[in-house]
Amino acid sequence: MPHELRTDTISQNSECSLFEDGDEDTTNARSHVYRIVALKARKLVPDPTVSLELDPDTRRRMDEEYWRLLGETAAPVERWWSAIRRVAKQLERHDDLDEVELDRLIDVGMRGS
Numbered sequence: 001m002p003h004e005l006r007t008d009t010i011s012q013n014s015e016c017s018l019f020e021d022g023d024e025d026t027t028n029a030r031s032h033v034y035r036i037v038a039l040k041a042r043k044l045v046p047d048p049t050v051s052l053e054l055d056p057d058t059r060r061r062m063d064e065e066y067w068r069l070l071g072e073t074a075a076p077v078e079r080w081w082s083a084i085r086r087v088a089k090q091l092e093r094h095d096d097l098d099e100v101e102l103d104r105l106i107d108v109g110m111r112g113s
Contacts, residue, residue, distance in 0.1 A: 018066040019059065029066065036069075037061045083108075 018030050037058065038045050054062070077084065086105040090097055097105070 018063060030062070033062050033066050033069070034058075037065055040065075080106075 018026065018033060020026065034054075035045050041061075083106040086108060087097070087102065090101070090105055
């Protein structure tokens with residue numbers, strides 16, 4: 001089964017949204033993207049337990065950063081996809097992997113790509 005994340009198909013019109021209250025991954029991504037944007041703007045990063053009201057400019061910069069990072073992430077996922085699939089299948093079967101088995105699966109996956 002081919003994966004759906006491709007570097008040439010990522011666009012801001014996709015169903016991904018940083019600002020929808022979604023799952024834990026979206027919440028974590030939003031938090032980290034905010035920190036990146038704040039640090040780039042040389043602003044202090046507030047306590048992560050504090051709820052923030054985001055002004056439109058900050059939201060725009062966060063959205064731009066999110067899409068930049070998503071695009072940047074797609075290339076290594078594409079490159080390592082066969083190894084990722086092998087590891088996932090093994091974890092589905094056994095719930096656990098030791099380092100030797102993990103290294104073997106990645107190596108086999110990389111030789112196959």
